[in-house]
Amino acid sequence: MKRSRISHTIVLFLLGMTVFCLGLQNLSAQDNSKNKVRLKVDYVKIINGDSYLDISTGARIDKKNVSVPYLDLLIYNETEQDEIELGTITTNPKGKIKFVLPELRSMLPDSSQIYTIKVAFKGNENFKRASKSVSFKDANIAARLITKDSLNYISATLTDAYSNSPISDEHLNIQVQRLFNPLKMGEEFNNTDDKGMVLVPIEEGIPGIDGNLLIEVVLNDNDTYGTIKAIVEAPIGKVIIDESTFDKRTLWSPRDKTPLFILVFGNFLIFGMWGIIIYLIVNLFRIKKV
């Protein structure tokens, strides 16, 4: 009797567990019907400027990659012990957002000076929860404009911020800021030498507003250091001159800028003809009066 009771209890327990698991499946089944959010996080540091995370949220729905807008995200500084919340943010209508990080001093790295930031999405009725971490070490780019023999160069040095030692054999993009995409200077790969330096000539005659060019020195998407960008103001550009005819009197200008010939001649004809017409109409009244 005792044995059967034990076995009965075991069977009952197993039965109960199965049913419970089925029930749980219901729970997670609801979760499975939701889509997965893909978080893309890039760390960007602007020298003498902000450091920020470039975050974009997307999903693969019906075999197409789409951006997912208006998602609430939490950002944490992950340390060896703990997660320190840095803030919350919501992605914009295009599913992108920039989260400005506080100064590195206020964050905690791990023992090898690596900072880890986590971006978490808690999930909502349409999407599962997701999170992405990005780790980076702090580095600096010191860039300046050099003019040698009336030729212009950008000289840049890449150093590790903690140890101040140069970082060699990394390739830097030297590029001029333009409207859509920047204009690249130098070689396809401008690699830093053993002193962490690159020297890149800047092409002649690149136009800029008032002759000013904004030249970026960028370490792009590095595994260790993330993206670092230094901006050099270089007044070496060709001055942009407004060539448009917008302010001139032309045939295609709006009516307030009619060419003078048309304005004068046209009005002369119009007033001339209508002046005579008015005189004639006055004559009609004169005839009546007589």
Place this chain on the structure above:
Amino acid sequence: MNTYKALVKDLAPKKFHKKDQLWMLFLSVIIIAGLVAYIDQILQGQKVTNMNDYALWGIYISNFVFFIATSFVGSVAVAILRLTHNNWRTPLVRIAEIITVVSIVMAGITIMIDMARPDRLMNLFLHARLQSPITWDVVIIPTYIVISLLLLYFPLIPDFAILKNYFRKKKPKLSKWYGKLALNWTGSPAQKAIQSKSIKIIALMILPVGLLLQTIDAWLFSTTYRIGWDSTNFAPYFISGAMVAGIGGLICVIYVVRHYKKLEKYITDFHFDKMGKLLTLVCLIYLYFNINEYVIPLFTAKKGEATHLDTLFTGSYSVLFWVVTIIGLVLPIIVLLFKNGRKPKSMFFIALIVVIGSWWKRYVIVTPTLLHPFLPIQGVPESWRHYFPSFHEWIITISTLAMALLLITIMVRYLPVIPIQRTADELGLNKKEQEENIEL
């Protein structure tokens, strides 16, 4: 000739008979049909036409150009003949003035039919750009309307006074209206002085304004890059074409009015002979400009020009082009060179051919050019490579022509079609009778 009394009786407006009323009814029906079609165009948009992004102007524009051309008759028959001291013009000028006014008014109406957004008509005045040839048109058309009205009205004043007396007993209400329009005309020297000075000014003015009107009409086309339009020849070509269309129209209307009002005494074979010679002259001038326009480009045969001339000479518009040129222009010249060709009945048929030819000629000017643009016609339905007006376009266009005829008929009904006072003066009829203002 007869006495003054008889003159007035002959020339005074008469009541409509059954035939005239039927004619008015017929025209009114057409006009109403046109109105209905136009309202449908307003509601649905111009997709009721057969115009497309390539044939973007069609029969509405060629009809408009025809009306502008016909309105030149005032400048020719009144101003030019006056300046050249052709005194035989007297019995013809009133009708010429009537046709001028009606044509230019219909031109204004017709161009508004082509506007796809007539609800924004005021933009043409509020936001007008003087650089645009359309703005020049917007200026010159109202100007010409007013001038041609003045040209019609000033010589009418003494006639209104005469008619006021003529109808005083028989039709007092009508007499009152004539009286109002007569502006207290008594024939006094002071009034005559103002009137004749004014007429002199108008006659002088209407010629340059008329030339300007035809020129601006031509420039609507020749200020574009289109092959077949981009021609330095266009303005004089249009001016001479307007003379042809105008005089042709004048002869047609004069013949009909003379017949129905029994004015054979006043408008004689002599007048027709003279008009025939005038028509021959202007047709020859027009032929000259046609040769400049269509023959000379053959010498260089630039690709675009060659395509255009091919279309007209041997291509899809060749039948129309040759009919309009040979039958509409060359044939009249040949017939009119003979004295018998200038007899009234022959003149009427020739003039009719000339007018119909003029109307289709403008179709040939507007449409073929649009169907061979610089870039090949691709990426649009096959039907877009051709154009023939739709039912809506035909009804609306025919109704504008009907409206023109209706307006002419109404004016001919109420206005003396031959200037009474002037004719009396020229014939030196009994001055005493005139001064006593005999009631009849």
Place this chain on the structure above:
Amino acid sequence: MEGNKTDRRKFLDKGLKIGLAALAGSFGLSKFSSKLSAKNSRSSADKIELMTTDGKLIQVDSSEVIEVEKHNDHDSTYNVREGMANRKFVMVVDLAKCKNALKCQSACNKHHYVTGDNAWLKVYDMQESKDTAHYWMPMMCQHCDKPACVTVCPVDATFKRRDGLVLIDNDRCIGCRFCMAACPYSTRVFNWGEPNQEVTLNMDLIDHMSSPEHAGKPSQIGTVDKCDFCPHQVQEGDLPHCVTACPNGVFYFGDKYEDTVTNGEETLRLSQLLEDKAGYRFLEGLGTEPSVYYLPPVDRLVDFEDGLEFYKEYESVEKPEQ
């Protein structure tokens, strides 16, 4: 035997009870967890009534509705007839790369809600003379510096901006079509009837957003439309739709004053590109001074004939299935 029966009964009894309890528990848990997550996304109880594109009235949480503002709405000093400062927009079309994929045309049609029979961007089968090669040529508004269309407009409905763009004010246009007659590139299209964009365009949102900077949004009956060089994209820092849609990198777009153009992948100096590849402009001899440069179709990797499979001589706008 009796004892077994009782045991079985007891077993079934217990089993049922545990099973039911487990089921109830798991149901309860799932409901509870969904309620938790639901609470997170619903921050306010306010509801807004909106109308869908097919005329139904629906209630939507106000938190779900976000006002989309054009960033120029706030800037009352921005003159849409003057345009963006210090820019002169140009396009370069590399005819050597064009394979008539027509992705540019579909993207343009889609993003400008084109419903007529004539696309604003068309790829022509061109052949200069009978002995020379065929090539594919994308053609759109050239935004000429001496625009014939602007010269002839009687009401200032089409205008040339300082940044080089030629745009249309569809509220002003009177539908005279003189601009269409004047344009030598056959690039303007006309709305002969109602554009019927209700299917493709959310007509609710267009009222405070309608602007010459986003042509076709909406199109108006009896007025003219054409390529606008997508200033609505440029304002957001994005390239025009044809540029991004082209899979072969045919279209380059940029600012002539910056001497830089990009097709999304390559970013080049305009002057260098035109010199290296002998750029030219179409119908240069007419003196229109277009803003579109073409690179001649040399060293083509793909035959012209391969583009013929997509060529539709009589169609340029795909109509939606009815």
